[in-house]
Amino acid sequence: MAKPDTFALRKLPSVDEVLRTTAATDAAARYGRLAVVSAVRETLAAARANGGAPGGTDGVAAAALTRLEIAQRPNLRPVFNLTGTVLHTNLGRALWAEAAIAAAQLAMRNAVALEFDLGAGHRGDRDDLIRDLLCELTGAEDATVVNNNAAAVLLVLNTLAKGREAIVSRGELIEIGGAFRMPEIMSRAGARLIEVGTTNRTHKKDYVGALGPKTGLILKVHTSNYRIEGFTKEVSARELAALARERKVPLVNDLGSGTLIDLSRYGLAHEPTVKEAVGAGADLVTFSGDKLLGGPQAGFIVGRKDLVARVKANPMKRALRIDKIRLAALEATLRLYRDPDRVAERLPTLRLLARPKKEIEAAARRLQPVIATKIGAGFDVTVTPCASQIGSGALPMETVSSAGLSVRPRAARRSGRLLAALSMALRRLPVPVVGRIEDKALLLDLRCLDDEAAFVANLASLAIAEDDDAMA
């Protein structure tokens, strides 16, 4: 660092001088005097360390204000998800339908009949709010809801197989990410895992051989996030259901993504629906609320009345329950499925997945010149076809044909550094933009971009600094 210029240091304004500026008095009205005083002190200390304050008193005030604005920015901020993954777990999965948002707001602002039976005038059960809808949409006898699907699986295992054995195919002992590993969940639930078959092939006789007096349940797991191909064999849910019924043990089917509608309507591959899993004879089916269902984070347990009653009687249910906000949003989301012809218009997850490539391509063509100008001479910006993913482990092998912008550094030798600097600059925007690096270019998949005008306006402060990659 350069030796501090004593003249410039002497010329640093005092805290009081800065506080008398208009910028500082305005800031005090917004953030409070104490916060402004400490921001001014910090700014002056930084100026002293750097050998002076450019811009004098007003410059210090402006720098202090920027400091405050950054500090006041919420940590959980909206981003532009241009990753091409519609249900991105790290970006919060499903976007809520407007009806769900409105219902959640009402529940936040008001006292609600959460556990209060308005007909009878006495205490009610929060599950009653969505039980009938869930039964109608899934064909199940009864239903309950908990914090997420991981909780649903944990609760079911603990209720039906604590101190007993849970039989699972070796091909279905999945890890979902974020430390959700089936064998570990089993042991935390107090169930003894009995693995049957092999990684690629499991037969009915393997299950038969494992069934015994200590069996608590048979678990079928929808291996949603990977696929084994080639010489494979699994026992279908229907066959397993027949075996489970004959041996009087419950069959639990962990579906994961939990689709309530046939996705082939929208040109996507068929993902087993909850209704199909219930219809195939599973005694309980578990699935998520914020994957393909398109609602808030939640985990559903639907199926046989007597088993749901046992699950609800487990004291762990109380620890895993969901609050009024999510229940309100879930009810509104589930209601949308009563009108299957319009659900894709109203539910962002389905709307984004069903968005035609032509429409996305047109957006890419409109944005190409804007981005090319904004990002500058160091990069080539081209309209490119690409492949979006559903995400959250749903249909991992299926991609959805999409379009976007490919931003490629011209200097191939510095390509890595330039791409890192560009990605960082985009993440530093007021609304951070998240794309993905593919084939030595930054790919911005426009499937999930709704508001082009906001996207363009947000680029105004874009500043790419090649040295930034060290901090990326």
Ligand SMILES: *Cc1c(COP(=O)(O)O)cnc(C)c1O
């Ligand atoms: C996603 C998934 C889970 C976990 O669900 P969360 O809602 O993320 O807790 C469990 N099982 C399967 C098969 C899944 O796909």
